[in-house]
Amino acid sequence: MYPNILRHPGPTPIPKKVELAMTENMISHRTEEFVRLYKDATERIKSVFGTKQDILLLPSGGTAALEAAVVNTVSPGEEIVVITVGAFGDYFVSICEKYGLHVHKLEKNWGEACTKEELVEFLKPLSNIKAVFATYNETSTGILNPVKQLAEAVHEHSNALFIIDGVSGIGGAPAEMDEWGIDILVTGSQKAMMLPPGLALIAVNEKAWKVIEDNSSTSYYLNLLSYREWAAKSMTPNTPAISLIMGLSAVSDLIEEEGGFSKTIERHEVMKNMVRESMKALSIELLTSDEYASPTITAIRTPEGLNLAAYLGHLKKKYHLDFAGGLGPLQGKIFRFGHMGYCFPSDVLQAVSLMEAGLQDFSYEFEPGAGVKAAQDVFLSSLKKVAYVK
Amino acid sequence: MYPNILRHPGPTPIPKKVELAMTENMISHRTEEFVRLYKDATERIKSVFGTKQDILLLPSGGTAALEAAVVNTVSPGEEIVVITVGAFGDYFVSICEKYGLHVHKLEKNWGEACTKEELVEFLKPLSNIKAVFATYNETSTGILNPVKQLAEAVHEHSNALFIIDGVSGIGGAPAEMDEWGIDILVTGSQKAMMLPPGLALIAVNEKAWKVIEDNSSTSYYLNLLSYREWAAKSMTPNTPAISLIMGLSAVSDLIEEEGGFSKTIERHEVMKNMVRESMKALSIELLTSDEYASPTITAIRTPEGLNLAAYLGHLKKKYHLDFAGGLGPLQGKIFRFGHMGYCFPSDVLQAVSLMEAGLQDFSYEFEPGAGVKAAQDVFLSSLKKVAYVK
Incomplete structure (x- = not known):
């Protein structure tokens, strides 16, 4: 269902x-x-x-x-x-x-x-x-x-x-x-x-x-x-x-249909920026610098004081949003937000919104909506790069 | 289409x-x-x-x-x-x-x-x-x-x-x-x-x-x-x-749904017998003896005097029936009739009928209908073994 x-x-x-x-x-x-x-x-x-x-x-x-x-x-x-x-x-x-x-x-x-x-x-x-x-x-x-x-x-x-x-x-x-x-x-x-x-x-x-x-x-x-x-x-x-x-x-x-592979690359670049800017707006740290950041996946550090396993489990159970945890030495320290392949800026907006909803459920202190707004700003300023917005 | x-x-x-x-x-x-x-x-x-x-x-x-x-x-x-x-x-x-x-x-x-x-x-x-x-x-x-x-x-x-x-x-x-x-x-x-x-x-x-x-x-x-x-x-x-x-x-x-794997095995056994008896009725030779015959695939010798490559190409082109040729030393000497997996006695009847149609197109001398009749006989005498016939 x-x-x-x-x-x-x-x-x-x-x-x-x-x-x-x-x-x-x-x-x-x-x-x-x-x-x-x-x-x-x-x-x-x-x-x-x-x-x-x-x-x-x-x-x-x-x-x-x-x-x-x-x-x-x-x-x-x-x-x-x-x-x-x-x-x-x-x-x-x-x-x-x-x-x-x-x-x-x-x-x-x-x-x-x-x-x-x-x-x-x-x-x-x-x-x-x-x-x-x-x-x-x-x-x-x-x-x-x-x-x-x-x-x-x-x-x-x-x-x-x-x-x-x-x-x-x-x-x-x-x-x-x-x-x-x-x-x-x-x-x-x-x-x-x-x-x-x-x-x-x-x-x-x-x-x-x-x-x-x-x-x-x-x-x-x-x-x-x-x-x-x-x-x-x-x-x-x-x-x-x-x-x-x-x-x-x-x-x-x-x-x-997207207009050739260069447009596919641009879409990934936009999604990467949306995710990164939204985390910055939420004061949640990113694992990597912008310079070498992947266009397909973003590693996000555990928001301070949050029980990461419980948070990811909650997102999955309540909102059907499936992020991946960290591997090896990063287990418990990061989670990974995939934005690759059949994924669009609208999917990033959705996932950031649900992340915020989850943070509210955990009474995490932050400014609700700030992450989504930052992602929207990137999206709106990059519209020309995103082939599917006509 | x-x-x-x-x-x-x-x-x-x-x-x-x-x-x-x-x-x-x-x-x-x-x-x-x-x-x-x-x-x-x-x-x-x-x-x-x-x-x-x-x-x-x-x-x-x-x-x-x-x-x-x-x-x-x-x-x-x-x-x-x-x-x-x-x-x-x-x-x-x-x-x-x-x-x-x-x-x-x-x-x-x-x-x-x-x-x-x-x-x-x-x-x-x-x-x-x-x-x-x-x-x-x-x-x-x-x-x-x-x-x-x-x-x-x-x-x-x-x-x-x-x-x-x-x-x-x-x-x-x-x-x-x-x-x-x-x-x-x-x-x-x-x-x-x-x-x-x-x-x-x-x-x-x-x-x-x-x-x-x-x-x-x-x-x-x-x-x-x-x-x-x-x-x-x-x-x-x-x-x-x-x-x-x-x-x-x-x-x-x-x-x-078929009634368990023993029924699946029986269906394959019936299909094997249908193919083999139909070829015998058409006086077309089989490569193997009945004793060790595969229940999933039957190798059929080239009917005497027939150009096998032309015949198989014709079946494919005219009737959309796709048999496989012989490999290695058997190339040109046999063709292979697969009757495995999602294949039913009705599919065997269909394929044998189309084979006969193809033989007629090639003016091959045989008794039209003899192959299909032999396959039908096996089918009808094995009905109890075929789970899908109610």
């Missing part, structure tokens, strides 16, 4: 058009219909990656995409750098360690970004690095790393590959894979991409393909060469996640 | 109830709602596996499930046996070879099953086998291997694990994992399970868990211990294929 107001970092709400596209008649993956679907879905989504490379589709979650980026490019014992600014950077580290790589960890405090200068310094003493791995949008803290600048640092230093975890960023944040010099860019379907979980998207440039061709990967399912070989025929080596690919095609329809 | 009559070996048609279940409001995988969904979906599907073990759900295709069964149980250099009776047995061999296992291949001609006696003989000289891998239902030939008897042979010989690829069998063929002594049973969602592709289901018994605990698997995404650890909390280590799990729950509703 009641809507589930899913303001999580993902999975995120699915647009009706995408849901319906996913219920198209099932087809075989060895037919002309599938070839047409595959071409349409993979060609049109390139703009979201900012690449001319093929987008490979794996029937798997984002974790598998990260693992594919590791297992196809580097071998046990080789030296790599992982830039970690939160839980998902640490996740990348775990995958690399599992494969026996020699990991140099460039670790930042949770809530901070890694700057180009820091990476330059970190790389200086390292002379044998095969790859640098980084998270674009750190879901646990709401940090958007400056990957364009980080790419410069990597390429100025050596011939190492620059490999990016784009999960929770790609689809909502700007991405110019080719222009910025990202060698491999991977993401999952369930965050800013407006799809249910279960589809991994991977783009690989020529430089990375050369490395992959020389790599003796032991993985079968995650063997990217095999995906490339079949992609040349607009097919996949094993049964693909057909309904999600039907949905991916519909995602491109929606992006076109 | 026109229905796609998908009589493929998979992907297969999706029931409306499953499609709708998959469009339920998206939820986060770290919520009580998900825990309820996970419990419901995994508990109720156990009957289809014939097991009391937990069913683990991986967001991936069937190939990944096969790879998980390999990478978690055996290590490079170890000796294993792979029973292969067709393309998907060979697929298992490729995965094992990729991981550097010492593979003893028990290979049968395509179209034949592997019997217990053959396995007993094959195992005799082998004293250090860690696992025996076999395909239950070989999709490329329509063979159902006698896994109950094969399990006896394995367990009489040694302590080796018996690991079964259940893709295209599980959901339509009888399976008594616990009673038969299958140690690991894996399958995918898109064949007899009535779901779109993208969900792997894996059941592991205590004996296999002991081996897995001692194994130093390098895979991260396919690490079964990590899935077991999270399953204890009715969750998954990474974002699961949530919409497919919603669908899986609906699949159990449908099976209940």
Whole structure:
């Protein structure tokens, strides 16, 4: 009966058009219909990656995409750098360690970004690095790393590959894979991409393909060469996640309807500013600085004196508003407000209003309406950027 | 406009109830709602596996499930046996070879099953086998291997694990994992399970868990211990294929509605007999003997003198009837008639009728109606077995 107001970092709400596209008649993956679907879905989504490379589709979650980026490019014992600014950077580290790589960890405090200068310094003493791995949008803290600048640092230093975890960023944040010099860019379907979980998207440039061709990967399912070989025929080596690919095609329809991906990016930027300004107006602290703030998710510090678990539980139970708590060291200290994918400024106004209602229920001292007003102000002053307001 | 009559070996048609279940409001995988969904979906599907073990759900295709069964149980250099009776047995061999296992291949001609006696003989000289891998239902030939008897042979010989690829069998063929002594049973969602592709289901018994605990698997995404650890909390280590799990729950509703899984098995048995008797009535040869014939897919030899590619293309184009061709050495020599999952005796009658229509279009010499009549005869004499006929 009641809507589930899913303001999580993902999975995120699915647009009706995408849901319906996913219920198209099932087809075989060895037919002309599938070839047409595959071409349409993979060609049109390139703009979201900012690449001319093929987008490979794996029937798997984002974790598998990260693992594919590791297992196809580097071998046990080789030296790599992982830039970690939160839980998902640490996740990348775990995958690399599992494969026996020699990991140099460039670790930042949770809530901070890694700057180009820091990476330059970190790389200086390292002379044998095969790859640098980084998270674009750190879901646990709401940090958007400056990957364009980080790419410069990597390429100025050596011939190492620059490999990016784009999960929770790609689809909502700007991405110019080719222009910025990202060698491999991977993401999952369930965050800013407006799809249910279960589809991994991977783009690989020529430089990375050369490395992959020389790599003796032991993985079968995650063997990217095999995906490339079949992609040349607009097919996949094993049964693909057909309904999600039907949905991916519909995602491109929606992006076109919005006026192209640049408008989608602008909408996310506006939502980010709405959330941040509303929290400032409520004197509730943000975890990150404005400079590196994510356009898809905002980490909000626990309002002083509030029992966070009780507050989040109350919002969920009474108002059906679903925020995510903090992970690891930030548990109990922050909560995370997702504003990615199928989310609009009106949804931000709604969520901020309900947050305020919840604060009143907890007799929290604040000026009711101040948060919503600040969000409205950003919205009204950004109307030109928001395609759906005519 | 026109229905796609998908009589493929998979992907297969999706029931409306499953499609709708998959469009339920998206939820986060770290919520009580998900825990309820996970419990419901995994508990109720156990009957289809014939097991009391937990069913683990991986967001991936069937190939990944096969790879998980390999990478978690055996290590490079170890000796294993792979029973292969067709393309998907060979697929298992490729995965094992990729991981550097010492593979003893028990290979049968395509179209034949592997019997217990053959396995007993094959195992005799082998004293250090860690696992025996076999395909239950070989999709490329329509063979159902006698896994109950094969399990006896394995367990009489040694302590080796018996690991079964259940893709295209599980959901339509009888399976008594616990009673038969299958140690690991894996399958995918898109064949007899009535779901779109993208969900792997894996059941592991205590004996296999002991081996897995001692194994130093390098895979991260396919690490079964990590899935077991999270399953204890009715969750998954990474974002699961949530919409497919919603669908899986609906699949159990449908099976209940049919009168329980034994009725589902009987329906598949009836459809198998309908297809086989209709081909015999048309004097069109079957690839396999009745004894080991699959209840989910039937391989039919090219009717004498017919241009198979042209015939299949014609059925597809004119009648929207989609059969699959032969794989590998059987290309051009057989075609495959899928009758699994959301398929009913009425669908078999329809497909046989359209096949006959196509034969007439090709001026093939036969007695029109003979195939349909034979299928009808089987249907009418089996009415008690078919739950949906009241």
